[in-house]
Amino acid sequence: MAWDVDSPETTGAKRGIMTTIESKPIMEFLEYVMTLGMTVMEGRGFYYPVDTAIGQDARLYVVNRSLDNVTRGVRVTVCDIDSEYYGTFGSFGNKDGQFEWPSGGAINSRGQVYISDEQLHRISVFDYSGTFLFQWGVHGSGEGELDTPSGIAFDNQDNLYVSDTYNHRIQKFTADGRFLLNFGSHGQGNGELNLPWGVTLNGNNDVFVADWGNDRIQKFSPRGEFLASYGTSGIADGEFQRPSSVAVDGEGYMYVADWGNERVQVLDPKGGFVMKTRGEATISNWAANFLSVNAEEGAARTRADLEPDIEYFVDVPHEESAHIEKFFWSPVSVKLDRAGMLFVTESNRHRIQVYKRSAS
Amino acid sequence: MGNRDVELIAHLMRRAGFGVTRDQLDSYAAKGYDATVEELLNPVDEQRMGDDLIRRFHPELSGMLGPNASGENWLYRMATTSTPLREKMALFWHGIFATGYPKVIHGKALSDQIRMFRHYGMGSFRTLLLELSKDPAMIIWLDNQDNHKDAINENFGRELLELFSMGVGNYSEQDIKECARAFTGWTIGNREYMELRSQRDSDWPYGRISWHFEYHTEDHDDGEKEFLGQRGRFNGEDVIDIICQQQATARFISRHMYSFFVANEPPVPEWPDTPPSNEHAIEQLSQAYLDSHYDITAMLRVLFKADYFKSPTSWYTKVKSPVELVAGVLRLTGEIDRPRREMLDRHLQSVYMGQYLNNPPSVEGWHEGTDWLDTGTLVERVNFATQQMGDPQKPGVQAMISKIAAIAECGISPERLVGECLDQMGAISVSEDTLRVLIDFASMGGGARSMDDQARQQIAAVIQMVASTQEFQRS
Numbered sequence: 001m002a003w004d005v006d007s008p009e010t011t012g013a014k015r016g017i018m019t020t021i022e023s024k025p026i027m028e029f030l031e032y033v034m035t036l037g038m039t040v041m042e043g044r045g046f047y048y049p050v051d052t053a054i055g056q057d058a059r060l061y062v063v064n065r066s067l068d069n070v071t072r073g074v075r076v077t078v079c080d081i082d083s084e085y086y087g088t089f090g091s092f093g094n095k096d097g098q099f100e101w102p103s104g105g106a107i108n109s110r111g112q113v114y115i116s117d118e119q120l121h122r123i124s125v126f127d128y129s130g131t132f133l134f135q136w137g138v139h140g141s142g143e144g145e146l147d148t149p150s151g152i153a154f155d156n157q158d159n160l161y162v163s164d165t166y167n168h169r170i171q172k173f174t175a176d177g178r179f180l181l182n183f184g185s186h187g188q189g190n191g192e193l194n195l196p197w198g199v200t201l202n203g204n205n206d207v208f209v210a211d212w213g214n215d216r217i218q219k220f221s222p223r224g225e226f227l228a229s230y231g232t233s234g235i236a237d238g239e240f241q242r243p244s245s246v247a248v249d250g251e252g253y254m255y256v257a258d259w260g261n262e263r264v265q266v267l268d269p270k271g272g273f274v275m276k277t278r279g280e281a282t283i284s285n286w287a288a289n290f291l292s293v294n295a296e297e298g299a300a301r302t303r304a305d306l307e308p309d310i311e312y313f314v315d316v317p318h319e320e321s322a323h324i325e326k327f328f329w330s331p332v333s334v335k336l337d338r339a340g341m342l343f344v345t346e347s348n349r350h351r352i353q354v355y356k357r358s359a360s
Numbered sequence: 361m362g363n364r365d366v367e368l369i370a371h372l373m374r375r376a377g378f379g380v381t382r383d384q385l386d387s388y389a390a391k392g393y394d395a396t397v398e399e400l401l402n403p404v405d406e407q408r409m410g411d412d413l414i415r416r417f418h419p420e421l422s423g424m425l426g427p428n429a430s431g432e433n434w435l436y437r438m439a440t441t442s443t444p445l446r447e448k449m450a451l452f453w454h455g456i457f458a459t460g461y462p463k464v465i466h467g468k469a470l471s472d473q474i475r476m477f478r479h480y481g482m483g484s485f486r487t488l489l490l491e492l493s494k495d496p497a498m499i500i501w502l503d504n505q506d507n508h509k510d511a512i513n514e515n516f517g518r519e520l521l522e523l524f525s526m527g528v529g530n531y532s533e534q535d536i537k538e539c540a541r542a543f544t545g546w547t548i549g550n551r552e553y554m555e556l557r558s559q560r561d562s563d564w565p566y567g568r569i570s571w572h573f574e575y576h577t578e579d580h581d582d583g584e585k586e587f588l589g590q591r592g593r594f595n596g597e598d599v600i601d602i603i604c605q606q607q608a609t610a611r612f613i614s615r616h617m618y619s620f621f622v623a624n625e626p627p628v629p630e631w632p633d634t635p636p637s638n639e640h641a642i643e644q645l646s647q648a649y650l651d652s653h654y655d656i657t658a659m660l661r662v663l664f665k666a667d668y669f670k671s672p673t674s675w676y677t678k679v680k681s682p683v684e685l686v687a688g689v690l691r692l693t694g695e696i697d698r699p700r701r702e703m704l705d706r707h708l709q710s711v712y713m714g715q716y717l718n719n720p721p722s723v724e725g726w727h728e729g730t731d732w733l734d735t736g737t738l739v740e741r742v743n744f745a746t747q748q749m750g751d752p753q754k755p756g757v758q759a760m761i762s763k764i765a766a767i768a769e770c771g772i773s774p775e776r777l778v779g780e781c782l783d784q785m786g787a788i789s790v791s792e793d794t795l796r797v798l799i800d801f802a803s804m805g806g807g808a809r810s811m812d813d814q815a816r817q818q819i820a821a822v823i824q825m826v827a828s829t830q831e832f833q834r835s
Contacts (some may be wrong), residue, residue, distance in 0.1 A: 288563030
């Protein structure tokens with residue numbers, strides 16, 4: 001059953017949903033393009049993807065957290081927006097080139113792929129084809145030491161900024177892992193952080209941090225001086241619950257994975273609310289292949305109501321997303337490619353929803 | 361407050377919770393036994409590790425594709441909650457309304473059922489049975505999606521009477537049929553697609569889709585029924601009303617409660633031929649059930665204040681279930697101070713000891729008491745407890761050692777060292793035989809003196825030895 005939330009006839013009937021998180025996507029700014037990927041334990045597909053790094057050749061390096069101890073499940077899947085599959089690299093373990101809790105991905109100007117690991121407290125580096133090159137990381141709280149590194153991003157000089165989560169700070173390293181500086185400490189004040197997650201930079205090398213535990217985005221200068229804070233705790237427009245990731249386009253618009261509210265929001269360069277969306281996934285190329293091969297399941301799916309009218313008594317955004325498949329469920333990462341396409345990686349739905357700026 | 365009073369509260373917290381640290385025990389002791397009971401019965405302002413934190417670092421504990429996530433998630437609650445009775449009651453109901461992964465194949469549906477137990481498990485038994493009858497995992501587990509107006513399926517109706525409320529001997533085969541008729545049309549949404557995915561263990565294309573209850577009027581048998589001597593056009597709610605009124609239901613729930621919290625009764629199939637070990641207790645609890653209009657909290661209040669519960673003769677008589685043992689150790693070691701990859705190992709250790717949460721051996725749940733013990737599981741239990749409690753890197757163990765080391769600075773006898781270890785591990789009292797063995801062990805190191813590494817190691821060794829005792833394995 002497809003229902004139109006603008007319709008006065010359906011608004012009352014959908015009260016259980018409408019009074020909680022409004023599902024209406026205001027699409028003047030962004031428009032939905034497509035969905036990529038599907039749930040696959042190994043090989044072509046994703047299993048609890050937690051980030052997507054975009055190479056200069058437009059290849060997507062999708063970081064799969066998968067399950068503990070699943071050797072070939074913990075991996076990086078390489079594909080592109082046309083659903084072309086190029087293979088995987090990495091596996092579960094603590095040897096060179098392996099991961100335990102892979103988290104963030106970033107690619108430098110030489111096409112080398114950097115992956116953080118929250119369990120092994122290290123950064124692993126691969127060439128564009130997935131061949132392991134080197135790694136660094138010492139568990140601790142001293143300068144250059146790491147405790148649960150998550151989001152990572154390069155500046156335009158190939159220095160790597162690392163969200164050093166349980167040290168509640170951002171650290172900056174050279175591309176070969178030499179410590180340069182750090183900033184932030186545990187707290188709620190300006191410039192302080194609480195379990196930071198996603199990190200990104202704009203063209204001026206200003207650093208934007210998804211200050212996850214403080215429900216806000218903070219902006220810092222390249223040297224770590226506090227510049228601005230956006231958002232407060234809540235479910236209203238421009239408010240966040242546990243934001244996990246932020247991307248910034250050339251005009252300064254901020255795209256925020258509002259993880260706890262299971263939505264994506266866009267803020268203007270001054271932090272003003274622009275739009276929000278709960279997601280509108282459709283069948284991806286790989287999913288279509290699966291459903292055509294598994295015809296009985298595909299047919300049953302076409303007869304199912306995938307947007308049921310349910311009242312949720314607790315944990316509302318999470319539960320809505322668990323029941324309604326097209327909604328974002330754990331939108332963990334937002335990344336922009338060079339063409340301005342927005343890639344929203346959803347952990348619990350094992351896919352990527354792609355959006356673009358509207359022509360207007 | 362005397363030692364015996366503190367030990368009584370420690371007993372309460374082992375049975376109504378998963379044990380406590382010495383600091384927590386001090387806090388409860390300051391309030392007194394009755395106030396602690398009330399705090400357990402009226403849980404407010406729960407403090408625990410939040411879902412956001414768990415979901416961030418364990419995506420599988422959010423999306424729940426496999427069979428372990430629900431149990432791991434629950435173990436986080438048991439290990440960190442400030443309202444342990446709510447989790448204990450969820451465990452109690454899980455043992456009675458035992459629903460398992462191999463047929464349901466949907467971790468989140470099972471986790472949602474546990475959440476329902478958490479939400480309704482200490483309120484009205486009528487409400488709980490009603491929610492159970494609408495629970496999607498239970499519907500699939502007992503095939504009520506196949507219970508149709510023109511072709512009834514008796515599975516749910518039969519178990520509702522036999523295992524969930526009254527017990528064999530208190531109803532007829534015809535009552536089962538009438539009960540099943542009353543629950544026709546109680547199903548899940550998108551039954552065909554969801555059932556097919558479940559049968560195929562399909563998480564394609566985009567992970568699990570949560571299940572929800574639906575009532576299909578057109579598939580409900582609205583005709584007249586005769587159930588337990590009453591006649592009417594009963595629907596499921598009416599049947600539950602009638603079930604809840606029965607003396608047999610009062611006794612059935614009371615006996616389960618006595619078995620879980622006081623002393624193990626034989627398995628349910630033996631109940632028709634085996635009278636309760638404490639008829640007075642069953643009568644008292646049954647009366648509380650009826651007087652309170654089926655209120656579970658009212659029954660628990662009577663139970664926790666009864667002499668048969670409080671008496672020292674009942675202390676350390678129940679073998680902890682594997683999950684109780686694991687959760688209790690985690691609370692003592694303080695290992696779960698943040699999301700830890702080790703949680704999967706802890707969950708699996710409970711599985712190896714014989715208790716796989718959300719995957720009970722059958723619809724009857726687990727057989728408790730000494731049935732938990734065989735040569736294999738006993739080794740697992742002792743190894744687990746001693747390895748965890750013997751690890752001085754764990755924050756809770758480290759804190760215990762530091763406290764005892766401070767006392768030992770001026771010298772401490774083997775007897776005192778053992779006493780302090782027992783106290784720090786939750787005011788444990790042990791038999792004379794056990795005490796003698798522990799003191800002999802401590803004497804091998806000559807007691808402890810100063811806060812040097814050797815003294816700390818000796819304290820750690822005694823703590824580890826206590827973890828291997830039968831008293832530590834029991835509640």
